[in-house]
Amino acid sequence: MTEPTEVQRGLEDVVALESRICFIDGKQGRLIYDGYDIRDLAARSTFEEVAYLLWYGQLPTRTQLDDLSARFGNLRTLPDEVVRAIDAFPAAANPMDVLRTTVSGLALFEPEETRPGTSSIGGAQRLTAVIPTILGQFHRRRAGLPPLVPRPELSSAAYLLYALLNREPSELESRATDVALILHADHELNASTFAARVTASTLSDLYSAITSAIGTLKGPLHGGANERVMELLEQIGTVDLVEEVVKGKLSRHERIMGFGHRVYKVEDPRATILREWSRKLGEAKGNLRYYDLLRKLEEVVHREKGLYPNVDLYSGSVYALLGIPRDLFTPIFAASRVAGWTAHVLEEYQDLRLIRPTAKYVGPTDLKYVPIAERGA
Numbered sequence: 001m002t003e004p005t006e007v008q009r010g011l012e013d014v015v016a017l018e019s020r021i022c023f024i025d026g027k028q029g030r031l032i033y034d035g036y037d038i039r040d041l042a043a044r045s046t047f048e049e050v051a052y053l054l055w056y057g058q059l060p061t062r063t064q065l066d067d068l069s070a071r072f073g074n075l076r077t078l079p080d081e082v083v084r085a086i087d088a089f090p091a092a093a094n095p096m097d098v099l100r101t102t103v104s105g106l107a108l109f110e111p112e113e114t115r116p117g118t119s120s121i122g123g124a125q126r127l128t129a130v131i132p133t134i135l136g137q138f139h140r141r142r143a144g145l146p147p148l149v150p151r152p153e154l155s156s157a158a159y160l161l162y163a164l165l166n167r168e169p170s171e172l173e174s175r176a177t178d179v180a181l182i183l184h185a186d187h188e189l190n191a192s193t194f195a196a197r198v199t200a201s202t203l204s205d206l207y208s209a210i211t212s213a214i215g216t217l218k219g220p221l222h223g224g225a226n227e228r229v230m231e232l233l234e235q236i237g238t239v240d241l242v243e244e245v246v247k248g249k250l251s252r253h254e255r256i257m258g259f260g261h262r263v264y265k266v267e268d269p270r271a272t273i274l275r276e277w278s279r280k281l282g283e284a285k286g287n288l289r290y291y292d293l294l295r296k297l298e299e300v301v302h303r304e305k306g307l308y309p310n311v312d313l314y315s316g317s318v319y320a321l322l323g324i325p326r327d328l329f330t331p332i333f334a335a336s337r338v339a340g341w342t343a344h345v346l347e348e349y350q351d352l353r354l355i356r357p358t359a360k361y362v363g364p365t366d367l368k369y370v371p372i373a374e375r376g377a
């Protein structure tokens with residue numbers, strides 16, 4: 001047992017474990033999944049390939065990729081009882097609460113011994129395949145859209161858009177979504193992934209670990225920032241008001257969502273790629289309003305606070321341009337990150353160590369117990 005060291009609030013810079021899944025070079029602004037640079041993967045890969053890479057530690061062959069795509073297609077349907085449960089949720093429910101509740105509830109209908117292997121990749125594939133169906137089932141009902149029918153032939157990106165929007169996406173829209181799914185798939189020991197690993201480290205099951213992760217991602221300091229960036233753009237309205245609004249928020253020590261990062265000390269490489277997609281989609285849709293506002297926001301926040309954009313700055317504008325409702329932006333983050341969460345859970349199962357840090361106790365240690373009758377009114 002080593003003597004407790006000084007407190008590292010937020011576990012900042014604490015190295016908790018070894019992993020082969022993801023490497024972040026915060027000084028150089030590099031992100032690597034199992035040896036592959038995110039810029040190469042975003043330019044040339046697909047979400048299916050990246051999920052395979054995260055789970056198996058290598059890119060798939062054509063046969064392995066076709067098999068995974070087919071499995072994803074066949075694992076998209078929900079048990080009828082779960083569909084009925086989703087249909088009973090309040091239309092005003094927060095979709096992250098819907099997702100967390102449904103993944104947790106799914107475990108009741110897919111008991112551990114029957115699930116496609118909770119400590120195997122089968123459970124990971126099941127959850128990765130079914131999250132778009134959960135989101136689509138809930139959104140279609142609240143929006144009065146036709147019920148979701150299975151579309152096993154669609155890619156993960158195209159199926160996600162089809163599930164939410166009830167239309168076949170264009171090639172450009174599918175590719176934009178695929179790149180967003182690639183970029184969000186993993187990010188080393190971020191808060192939600194760490195939550196999943198803590199849960200798995202007790203030998204709890206995969207569905208419980210992913211339920212922990214979804215609850216953690218919901219927070220505005222983590223996955224919830226993309227929705228708040230778009231709320232900020234709505235609040236600002238026009239480019240000429242960016243300076244005034246940002247300076248006001250900074251003077252009140254408010255956080256500007258989409259900026260800053262615990263690990264990156266330069267631009268988040270995912271923001272670089274998403275900025276380009278925000279521009280590309282904006283031009284294709286004849287709407288550069290978000291892009292122009294975000295570019296001005298970047299200029300002012302960097303000048304005033306020296307902060308760089310993170311993955312959440314431009315992702316919301318991409319989703320908004322695709323016609324996705326704002327309260328589904330963080331759930332889409334979860335639809336991608338479930339690949340990384342499950343990869344980390346499986347890695348934890350393979351090299352298990354109960355995660356249990358310690359606290360530096362700062363309270364008293366020798367108080368005498370006083371019976372309640374003697375404690376005054």
Ligand code: SDX
Nearest residue numbers: 187190221222223225255256257258259260261262310312
């Ligand atoms: C994600 O960990 C991951 O990998 C996460 C993620 C992933 O893929 O999983 O990358 C996804 O969560 C991205 C981050 C999304 N969140 C936001 O955009 C929310 C806004 N950002 C901040 O809350 C903040 O930057 C954090 C939470 C992301 C990181 O904060 P840290 O590392 O704890 O930094 P800090 O709070 O110690 O701040 C250091 C200084 C402070 O200034 P001083 O008080 O010392 O003067 O920087 C300031 C902070 O006030 N600061 C900000 C700021 N972020 C930091 N000031 C204004 N706006 C901000 N966004």
